[in-house]
Amino acid sequence: MTGVVAAGPSVVTLQGVGKRYANGTLAVQGVEMAIGQGDFVSLLGPSGCGKSTVLRMVAGLIAPTTGRIEMAGDTRGAASALRATGDVGFVFQEPTLMPWSNALKNVMLPLRLAGMSRGEAADRAAAALASVGLAGFEKSYPRALSGGMKMRVSIARALVTKPRLLLMDEPFAALDEITRHRLNNDLLTLWQDERFTAIFVTHSVFESVYLSRRIVVMAARPGRVVEDIEVNAAYPRGEVFRTSAEYAAHCRQVSEALHRAMGE
Structure with a gap:
């Protein structure tokens, strides 16, 4: 050991x-x-x-x-x-995104669960998406994203709480x-x-x-x-x-x- x-x-x-x-x-x-x-x-x-x-x-x-x-x-x-x-932020092997929500709402999820207002959560989520190179893809749904882009959304969601x-x-x-x-x-x-x-x-x-x-x-x-x-x-x-x-x-x-x- x-x-x-x-x-x-x-x-x-x-x-x-x-x-x-x-x-x-x-x-x-x-x-x-x-x-x-x-x-x-x-x-x-x-x-x-x-x-x-x-x-x-x-x-x-x-x-x-x-x-x-x-x-x-x-x-x-x-x-x-x-x-x-x-x-603590956790990124799984699979992106585990909600297919019925766009990229912005997927990243907003942990903030909304923590009680943050919709407007503030949206601003934070948009900044997180921009930090992983996905500015402009806020309204894109998982089905329209490549595997690498889905993983970027997953990373943004993990980082949006600033762990x-x-x-x-x-x-x-x-x-x-x-x-x-x-x-x-x-x-x-x-x-x-x-x-x-x-x-x-x-x-x-x-x-x-x-x-x-x-x-x-x-x-x-x-x-x-x-x-x-x-x-x-x-x-x-x-x-x-x-x-x-x-x-x-x-x-x-x-x-x-x-x-x-x-x-x-």
Whole structure:
């Protein structure tokens, strides 16, 4: 078991966190992790290693069976309504947009649920859509948007509450490579502009190295942290970094760590 240390003041800390499902499956065991303010951390590992389970426990969508999760000193031993406060934004693998509502109303939803007036919510939602490159698409319905555009709406909806922590569960996995690269670039720009903390689940070594300051490698059976790798390349990153020897060296290091994790 490896403890993952935050770079700065901790936003979220996991202490001995485990999850056993009702069917007896032990999905995660003994996870120790601290995520610092403003960090960008990827959770990387094979299918079934518990990456998404960890993310959902941090979000308060499911409760840990053992251990505890603290967010800025607020101990939460069970699932909570934390997402409703706006402190945490969650982007799922699928955009999960309401097909009967246009892009603006989809992004307005968390603000309206929080009691914000329609006018203020519309202004905030329009600004969020503009921040992800969708100005002018406010009245477009999901059926008229490409896969990449739907994901941009989903990201805007997660960011519209101005969360301290953004959780992303393989949001770009189903997209083509060109769209995925473009959204990686846009995500890093948003992260640097908005200064939120990000935890990003991915199966891709290349994506994790490009995005992250730290990569937490997990092994399965049961899911646990085995390595914490720092990617000390400077931001902003772009195509020059993606084609550099430095990037290739980091990818090789992470690939080797993933190979070791899969053998455990």
